[in-house]
Amino acid sequence: MIKKIKKNRYTEVYALGQHICMSAHKARRVIDQIRGRSYEETMMILELMPYRACYPILKLVYSATANASHNMGFNEKNLVISKAEVNQSTTMKKLKPRARGRSFPIKRFTCSIIIVLRNISLNEEEYKRDQYTRLGLNKPGWITKEKYTDMTCYDMYNNGGLWDKK
Template identity: 30%
Template sequence: MDTPVLEARAVQKHLRKAPRKVRLVADAVRGESVEKALKRLEFTNKASAEDVLKVIKSAAANLRDKFQEERFDNEDLYIKEIYVDEGVTLKRIQPAPQGRAHRINKRSCHITVLVAKRDQESVNE
């Protein structure tokens, strides 16, 4: 009666890329199957596509490791949740004319991916 929830997650913390730029890539693959997302990210012309790809692969591997008695293909798995949170911001100073100083914010982000097995009922519909 108690069936285990077939899902696993992976987190990449302190990635030195702005969260606004990484969210563009994450939004493109949200809700897709893992196989389709990996293919799409492979040909996406964004620097953060490689980082998102790595986290999705890690989440799929975590699911296979967590439930070793079951067999999972990438077509059976889908991205249930993917979100990009803001990390720490490194504050730097750029010298400016007339003794002033301009602030430079070097942003970072955290990528979280939750991968789950697709239900057979939702596949048939």
């Protein structure tokens, strides 16, 4: 079962896979290899790794990319895996018949995997400017400090230096 979530409507897109039949430890060794990499590099790594956990993770990355391109209009070349988590989910328990009428418990571990893709074409200044306009400040250059009474001004003419206005 694959569930798709979209959290930050400006730069991030989520994909969530629940109740995947493998232990979280086995999925983590694959997730640790792809965290922080670009989409194209991730697809190559997942196709060439010999582990069984690669296929469901590959499906999740592909699903998150489809969400990003269809819902948000992002380009696949600008996507980076910013966050990838594996959490332990429910355990399926069965009984296996053994000798002399006894039973032996079998535990099938499941996990849930979260893949977060971030668009790196939108740089941080544009993202902060969008935040200021959403909050209604409309002055991205002026930043007030909470501890002090003076104001800090962003000087755009001298290579981005900061100076205090008292």
